[in-house]
Amino acid sequence: MRVVIVSAVLVAATAVLGFGAAIARAAGYARVDAFRAAPTVLAAGHPTSAQQLWHSDKLNQIANDIVGANDMVVASEDDPAEWASFFPPGTDSENVLGFVILGDPSFYHLIFLSPDVYQVFSNWQSTGTTQGNEYPFAVAAMSLVHEAFHWRLDSGDESTVNACALKYLPTYLPTEFGVAPTITQTTTQQVPVTTTTTKPVKHVKYVNKRVKVHGKWTTKRVRVTTTTYTTVTSTTYESQTVTANVPNPEFQTILADANDFYVNQPPPYNAGTCSV
Numbered sequence: 001m002r003v004v005i006v007s008a009v010l011v012a013a014t015a016v017l018g019f020g021a022a023i024a025r026a027a028g029y030a031r032v033d034a035f036r037a038a039p040t041v042l043a044a045g046h047p048t049s050a051q052q053l054w055h056s057d058k059l060n061q062i063a064n065d066i067v068g069a070n071d072m073v074v075a076s077e078d079d080p081a082e083w084a085s086f087f088p089p090g091t092d093s094e095n096v097l098g099f100v101i102l103g104d105p106s107f108y109h110l111i112f113l114s115p116d117v118y119q120v121f122s123n124w125q126s127t128g129t130t131q132g133n134e135y136p137f138a139v140a141a142m143s144l145v146h147e148a149f150h151w152r153l154d155s156g157d158e159s160t161v162n163a164c165a166l167k168y169l170p171t172y173l174p175t176e177f178g179v180a181p182t183i184t185q186t187t188t189q190q191v192p193v194t195t196t197t198t199k200p201v202k203h204v205k206y207v208n209k210r211v212k213v214h215g216k217w218t219t220k221r222v223r224v225t226t227t228t229y230t231t232v233t234s235t236t237y238e239s240q241t242v243t244a245n246v247p248n249p250e251f252q253t254i255l256a257d258a259n260d261f262y263v264n265q266p267p268p269y270n271a272g273t274c275s276v
Contacts, residue, residue: 053077054118058125059144062176063111066148066168074111074144076118083115097143100150111147116140130179131250138169138257145172152276159272166262167274170255179254182245190237199232 053075063072077083084093097114101107113121120140124130130137146165155161173179202225209222263270 052079052082053112056121056125059113059121062144062172063109063148063151065176066145066172067109067152069109069151072109072111072148072151074113076113076115076121078115078118080115086112097139098147100147102150102154102156109151111144111151113140113143113147117143124177128178130177130254134250134253135257135261138254139261141169141173141177141254142166142258142261145169157268157272159268160275161272162262162265162269163272164274164276166258169258173251173254179251180248181251183248184243185246186241186243188239189242191240193236193238194233195236196231196233198229201228201230202226203228 054077055073055075059074059076060072063074064070077086080094083096084091086099087093087096093114094116097117099112100110116136117140120133120136121144123133124137124140142162142165145168146162149161149164149168150156153161153164170181174181204223204225206221206223208219210217211220212218213220
């Protein structure tokens with residue numbers, strides 16, 4: 001039986017990227033209703049029954065949608081000490097954001113996520129927004145999509161899987177994470193209004209007219225009034241509400257952060273090509 005433990009996206013240098021600090025600042029340590037305790041599977045050298053993992057229907061559904069399955073389970077750890085115990089001594093577990101275990105039926109369609117990722121998703125599900133927390137959320141979303149692609153492709157190739165996570169993140173942000181690429185923006189602007197009116201213009205002139213006075217013809221000066229009409233156009237301005245679809249800054253920020261995270265990862269994570 002082939003058993004391969006595939007790690008999630010690794011942070012190249014926490015001190016440089018500041019991911020740990022960003023997580024600590026942006027997400028509180030709290031369990032939300034969306035997460036619930038899950039019994040831990042038993043296997044030598046892997047999570048034990050003494051350790052408690054958490055899962056949410058929302059994350060399970062996201063993983064199912066990405067993989068094209070209906071039995072995915074996303075198990076999230078909230079305790080760094082327990083997370084460290086999953087790995088051999090000397091492993092820098094703080095920089096492992098998640099993993100899957102390929103080739104062992106006991107761990108089929110299971111995704112394990114780290115305490116850092118758990119806190120970000122916990123905060124997202126409790127607040128319903130990523131605003132103010134975009135970079136940690138970009139990393140957490142990349143981690144989940146990355147691990148799901150291990151199962152979708154049935155592959156331990158980290159470069160390919162991570163390239164697919166970056167490629168498909170714009171697709172899954174609106175459909176799975178509720179971050180739309182555009183938003184409706186309403187503004188008020190001054191719109192010109194043109195009015196056309198017809199204005200009468202009177203003209204007066206004097207003409208000589210022959211008239212008969214006491215039986216005799218004579219010339220008399222007579223005033224003649226005529227009226228013409230001219231068109232007058234005037235322009236005024238009035239306020240009107242204008243609604244338009246514009247790029248969503250939240251969506252753009254998360255994609256930019258995900259790309260920044262990707263390029264700052266070590267090989268092979270930042271040097272692959274997505275095969276699908």
